[in-house]
Amino acid sequence: xxxxxxxxxxxxxxxxxxxxxxxxxxxxxxxxxxxxxxxxxxxxxxxxxxxxxxxxxxxxxxxxxxxxxxxxxxxxxxxxxxxxxxxxxxxxxxxxxxxxxxxxxxxxxxxxxxxxxxxxxxxxxxxxxxxxxxxxxxxxxxxxxxxxxxxxxxxxxxxxxxxxxxxxxxxxxxxxxxxxxxxxxxxxxxxxxxxxxxxxxxxxxxxxxxxxxxxxxx
Amino acid sequence: xxxxxxxxxxxxxxxxxxxxxxxxxxxxxxxxxxxxxxxxxxxxxxxxxxxxxxxxxxxxxxxxxxxxxxxxxxxxxxxxxxxxxxxxxxxxxxxxxxxxxxxxxxxxxxxxxxxxxxxxxxxxxxxxxxxxxxxxxxxxxxxxxxxxxxxxxxxxxxxxxxxxxxxxxxxxxxxxxxxxxxxxxxxxxxxxxxxxxxxxxxxxxxxxxxxxxxxxxxxxxxxxxxxxxxxxxxxxxxxxxxxxxxxxxxxxxxxxxxxxxxxxxxxxxxxxxxxxxxxxxxxxxxxxxxxxxxxxxxxxxxxxxxxxxxxxxxxxxxxxxxxxxxxxxxxxxxxxxxxxxxxxxxxxxxxxxxxxxxxxxxxxxxxxx
Numbered sequence: 202x203x204x205x206x207x208x209x210x211x212x213x214x215x216x217x218x219x220x221x222x223x224x225x226x227x228x229x230x231x232x233x234x235x236x237x238x239x240x241x242x243x244x245x246x247x248x249x250x251x252x253x254x255x256x257x258x259x260x261x262x263x264x265x266x267x268x269x270x271x272x273x274x275x276x277x278x279x280x281x282x283x284x285x286x287x288x289x290x291x292x293x294x295x296x297x298x299x300x301x302x303x304x305x306x307x308x309x310x311x312x313x314x315x316x317x318x319x320x321x322x323x324x325x326x327x328x329x330x331x332x333x334x335x336x337x338x339x340x341x342x343x344x345x346x347x348x349x350x351x352x353x354x355x356x357x358x359x360x361x362x363x364x365x366x367x368x369x370x371x372x373x374x375x376x377x378x379x380x381x382x383x384x385x386x387x388x389x390x391x392x393x394x395x396x397x398x399x400x401x402x403x404x405x406x407x408x409x410x411x412x413x414x415x416x417x418x419x
Numbered sequence: 420x421x422x423x424x425x426x427x428x429x430x431x432x433x434x435x436x437x438x439x440x441x442x443x444x445x446x447x448x449x450x451x452x453x454x455x456x457x458x459x460x461x462x463x464x465x466x467x468x469x470x471x472x473x474x475x476x477x478x479x480x481x482x483x484x485x486x487x488x489x490x491x492x493x494x495x496x497x498x499x500x501x502x503x504x505x506x507x508x509x510x511x512x513x514x515x516x517x518x519x520x521x522x523x524x525x526x527x528x529x530x531x532x533x534x535x536x537x538x539x540x541x542x543x544x545x546x547x548x549x550x551x552x553x554x555x556x557x558x559x560x561x562x563x564x565x566x567x568x569x570x571x572x573x574x575x576x577x578x579x580x581x582x583x584x585x586x587x588x589x590x591x592x593x594x595x596x597x598x599x600x601x602x603x604x605x606x607x608x609x610x611x612x613x614x615x616x617x618x619x620x621x622x623x624x625x626x627x628x629x630x631x632x633x634x635x636x637x638x639x640x641x642x643x644x645x646x647x648x649x650x651x652x653x654x655x656x657x658x659x660x661x662x663x664x665x666x667x668x669x670x671x672x673x674x675x676x677x678x679x680x681x682x683x684x685x686x687x688x689x690x691x692x693x694x695x696x697x698x699x700x701x702x703x704x705x706x707x708x709x710x711x712x713x714x715x716x717x718x719x720x721x722x723x724x725x726x727x728x729x730x731x732x733x734x735x736x737x738x739x740x741x742x743x744x745x746x747x748x749x750x751x752x753x754x755x756x757x758x759x760x761x762x763x764x765x766x767x768x769x770x771x772x773x774x775x776x777x778x779x780x781x782x783x784x785x786x787x788x
Contacts, residue, residue: 360615360616360617361506361615361616362613362614362615362616363613363614363615363616364613364614365611365613368508370503370506370508372503372504372506374534375502375503375531375532375533375534376502376503376530376531376532377497377499377502377503377506377508377529377530377531377532378529378530378531378532379497379508379510379527379528379529379530380528380529380530381528382477382528383526383528386606386611388611388761388767389611389612389613389614390690390692390693391614391616391691391692391693391714392616392676392692392693392694392695393616393660393692393693393694393695393710393712393714394695394710394712395616395712396616397614397616400761400764400767402767402768402771403526406524406526407768407771407772407775408512408514408515408523408524408768409512409513409514409764409765409767409768410510410511410512410525410526411510411511411512411513411568411764412508412509412510412511413508413509413511413563414506414507414508414509415506415507415508415509415563416506
């Protein structure tokens, strides 16, 4: 059983607590012999002080404003209590509520991970690659100082890709590819004006065909 | 020219498992020198892949030369504005010899990947960008500079046919056979490299950049002299090449291309791409070519390419009067070039005829021109 603080007992003894606090401390004091004794002692001191005051020189007793003095003391005690509570917030060990918060965060993180895995596995390879490149781009922006004087940056990245099996234009998650399934190895060519191409000889027709994808001014 | 014979290609022949709404439209101008005889979409299909739809289009077109001249090349423009609004594709067939009234095939194997929530139809449009005739005249809108592309291919074809004819005349079929075997060996041994072109993109390599100077191969007949050049290199990325060139001919130049050879740490060399430039360069004038583009060389199963050196050479020039310059066979015989440069389209075609049909068929093909 936790006892009210000494200051609260002092305020209770003097009848200076608020309604709710007075009821709360009073309920405790009614059932707690220790605190009841403490309150009795405080009230005894108060009476003793009043009696002592009557014995003061007449002029001094006349100058003392007991009401004002009581208000100042009450105010000081309230300030002390408020300061104590403020400091206690920093010293308190994590409460049950906070632990619940961490648990909730863990549950949320787990659910997000399951969702991310399901989402990733449902993506077609091209879209997954585009997402990956976007994530990489974010990473580059964050650590961009590692790249000195890199290429000019614009929001949309368009990639033309040429390999001996085909060519591809990737744009905003969509892709267009031109392939040559009826031929052997192709001859890859790219132009820095935004053209990628593959030339191949068709095994069936013997024709020389060049597939190209373009992006830019063409 | 904008108005056209708009052909719902699905009406022609078998649409396979494709819904008619996603079949391409073949959109040829009214006065087109070619006409569509048939379009077969045999194994085409559309399937859902996770959150996307994949359209596999295999179109076998049969076109007829409806003009009065022999066709040497054709470029078809392929667009899918809903899927890739900023880009387009093309299919070019060169080294043709299609007489008036004759038919010829063009195959288009296209794959489109689009999000499920995109519009239900895929308006793939196949249009005509240009036709090159045997007198080097041209028909078409030429939005993709296909006139120049096909004219360069035709010039290379004439150069190489002339060379192999001279080999045949001087050394007979045995010597021609040796040349063809050398071509096939060279084609098989030539190092190849997958390349990505990133426009307006961010650098994704964390390695520090270094500026690397170009070395240039000297081609004595070239009308353009490269003076100096550099590019920024970071690991397997080459960025923003800059070249200084001089017109040493007596004619104005409006277009040029400098081919770009990369060398890795182990000394292997690859033809990485070309740096093209549209310009107006008077005789004796200098100019600077800048391209804000990044080339990336993804790893092919092993270590990513680590760029260690760069070599450039002038691979083509177009003069202001429309005439073209390409390197001679002697120029291309330089040891460094021979290792990395692919045979021309015509040389590949002739080698394929030799491989499939033998030396007699090859001699017959050469004698047709």
